[in-house]
Amino acid sequence: MSAYFFVLGTISLSSVLSNLVEYFLGRFAPNLLKRSSKFHMLFTQDEGEIINLNFDTKDIASFIGCAGIGVWYILKKVSSEYSVLLSYDLN
Numbered sequence: 001m002s003a004y005f006f007v008l009g010t011i012s013l014s015s016v017l018s019n020l021v022e023y024f025l026g027r028f029a030p031n032l033l034k035r036s037s038k039f040h041m042l043f044t045q046d047e048g049e050i051i052n053l054n055f056d057t058k059d060i061a062s063f064i065g066c067a068g069i070g071v072w073y074i075l076k077k078v079s080s081e082y083s084v085l086l087s088y089d090l091n
Contacts, residue, residue, distance in 0.1 A: 002077070006070045014059065014066040021062040032057065 025033045036057035043051040 002074060006074060010063065010066045010070045013069070014062040017066065018059055018062045021065070022058045025058055025061065 022033070038054070038056045041051070041053040041055075042049065
């Protein structure tokens, strides 16, 4: 269940923060934003489209940052659950 929420949360947060990343890239690394590449990912089955994604460099940067936040959260959650298990007295 945690993996599901990790993926869903990372995609949602990166979608929300994409404009903020574009602002900071434009302000602090304008050359990177000018050279940004656009990508298109198309998944089809038989004759129909399943997934049609258009994204660029700012979306990738946003996703990487949000994935880092997600990994930090999962590590924090696991370490706190592990410390609770260690705090039980066996006597």
